[in-house]
Amino acid sequence: MGMLKNHENRHPVVPIHMMAIPSWGWVVVDKASGCTSMHVTHRIKRIFNLKKAGHAGTLDPLASGILPVALGLATPLIGSVMNFSKTYTFRIAWGLSTDTDDACGEIQKTCPKRPTWKQLSDVLPLFLGEIWQIPPIYCAAKIQGLPAYTRARQGETVQLEPRKIHIEALKILNHTGDVTDFEMTCGTGTYVRSVARDMAEVLGLSGMILRLRRIRVGPFDSGRVLSDLEQYSEEELGACVLPPQHVLQSSEGVCVNEQEKLDLWNGKKIPFSLPTPLTQRPIACYDGYGCLVALANVCQGWLAPTRCFIGKI
Numbered sequence: 001m002g003m004l005k006n007h008e009n010r011h012p013v014v015p016i017h018m019m020a021i022p023s024w025g026w027v028v029v030d031k032a033s034g035c036t037s038m039h040v041t042h043r044i045k046r047i048f049n050l051k052k053a054g055h056a057g058t059l060d061p062l063a064s065g066i067l068p069v070a071l072g073l074a075t076p077l078i079g080s081v082m083n084f085s086k087t088y089t090f091r092i093a094w095g096l097s098t099d100t101d102d103a104c105g106e107i108q109k110t111c112p113k114r115p116t117w118k119q120l121s122d123v124l125p126l127f128l129g130e131i132w133q134i135p136p137i138y139c140a141a142k143i144q145g146l147p148a149y150t151r152a153r154q155g156e157t158v159q160l161e162p163r164k165i166h167i168e169a170l171k172i173l174n175h176t177g178d179v180t181d182f183e184m185t186c187g188t189g190t191y192v193r194s195v196a197r198d199m200a201e202v203l204g205l206s207g208m209i210l211r212l213r214r215i216r217v218g219p220f221d222s223g224r225v226l227s228d229l230e231q232y233s234e235e236e237l238g239a240c241v242l243p244p245q246h247v248l249q250s251s252e253g254v255c256v257n258e259q260e261k262l263d264l265w266n267g268k269k270i271p272f273s274l275p276t277p278l279t280q281r282p283i284a285c286y287d288g289y290g291c292l293v294a295l296a297n298v299c300q301g302w303l304a305p306t307r308c309f310i311g312k313i
Contacts, residue, residue, distance in 0.1 A: 024072030026242040026307075028220050030227040031059050031067040043229050044069050047237065056081035057217055058140065060193075062102050065214035066221065073309050074244040081247055084218025085168060087185045092196045093210040095261055100138040100150075101193035102209040111206035114177045116143060123202050127170055132162040136193045165190045171232075179210060219249050244292045244309065245284055253284040254303070261287050264294040265310050269302040282306055 027048075038078050039059045045053045054075045056068045065088075070078050094114050098105030135141050137158040138149040152158045166187035173181040184192065193209050201206030215222065224240050226232065232240075245253075260270045264285060272283075282295040283303060296303040 018229070021233070025070075025244050026074060027069050027071065027237075027240055028223075028225045028244050029067045029229070030225045031064055032227075033062055033064040036061050037067055040067055040229075041069055044071070047229055054078050057086065057214075057311055059214060060102070060212065062104050062209070063212040063214060065212075065215050066225070067214075068217055068220045069212045070072055071241065072242075076307055076309075077244055077247050081218060081220075082188055084247075085185055085187055086190075086214060086218075087183065087216040088192055089173065089181065089213050089215060090184050090192050090196070090209055091211040092180050092182070092199070092207045094200070094205055094207045096208060097200065097206040098208050101136045101197045102212070103274065105138070105208075109206050112218070113205050115180070115203050115205060116162070117172065117175050119203060120172055120175065120180060120199075123199060124172070126202060128167050130164055130166050133165045133191065133194050133198070134162050135167075135191050136197065137162045139191065167195075169196075185216075219246055220291055245286070248284045249293075251281055251284045253286055256287060256293060257284050258287070261285075261293045264296065264303070264305045265308050267305060267308075269299070269304045270296075272298060272301060272303040 027044060029040050029044065031037065039054045041053055041055045045051070048071060051073055052072055055069050056070060056078045059065065059067055068081055093103070095112070096110045097108050099108050100106075135148070137152045137160065139147070139160075141148045141160055143151055143158065143160070148158050148160060151230055166191065166284055167184060168187070169183075169185040173183055175181070184195065192212055196207050196209045224242065226237070226240055254272070256264065256270065263270050282297055283294045285296055285303065285305075287293050292309050294305045294309060295307040296305045
């Protein structure tokens with residue numbers, strides 16, 4: 001969280017680690033290859049006995065790694081995660097390409113040539129910064145209401161429009177000739193499978209994703225991760241729950257008193273006398289116990305709630 005201000009110094013903020021374990025927040029799952037993100041979310045709901053949970057940022061079935069899952073009342077914050085940058089490690093196998101651009105598909109083309117380290121290094125700059133990318137045909141992008149992968153599986157010819165994406169960093173980790181390992185940090189909407197496909201095309205070769213792992217999503221990394229979900233005790237699971245505001249670490253925050261909290265929960269504006277922050281993002285409002293109460297916009301000396309989090313922690 002950025003700057004937490006005590007509104008008129010009415011309440012101290014109690015550190016999260018001194019509070020009882022919240023019944024809503026975030027857990028970070030190390031998704032295994034071979035299962036879907038939705039399957040992981042359903043397991044989380046069952047294990048935590050929740051009616052509501054949702055994952056932030058879908059991982060392909062082949063992919064493994066960091067999958068943030070919002071619990072209970074934290075689910076409205078999922079949208080805050082979508083704009084975070086993400087870091088992946090991935091392996092490209094050279095010599096063949098598939099219709100899915102990864103090892104799950106059917107082979108479409110083979111090529112005996114293999115790239116050198118220098119050839120790979122020379123093309124990396126083409127994949128940095130803002131670039132245009134066409135998603136793979138087997139993806140969840142909608143075409144007239146249906147996912148592209150549904151249409152592709154039905155035998156339709158799928159044509160997706162190029163999208164502007166941003167790749168912050170891309171480097172070679174290891175190269176043996178037949179396979180190359182990379183690490184990439186990118187913005188939302190980037191398809192790693194398309195990076196592999198396009199890199200092979202630029203090199204005049206064939207290639208596909210053989211292994212893909214996400215190692216970071218914004219503030220979520222490998223620091224407190226659940227893997228085999230069935231092996232944890234209730235206490236261990238509870239200890240892994242991050243507070244809802246974990247995704248608001250770069251946001252400004254203010255403390256409100258009980259009356260102001262109730263006003264926000266009832267959709268009312270509350271006075272805001274502190275200087276308007278430089279950022280245009282919503283202000284995070286906390287109660288005296290450090291619990292997230294609402295997100296609010298600054299409006300001519302007032303805080304107007306845009307999203308409320310009503311419930312007991």
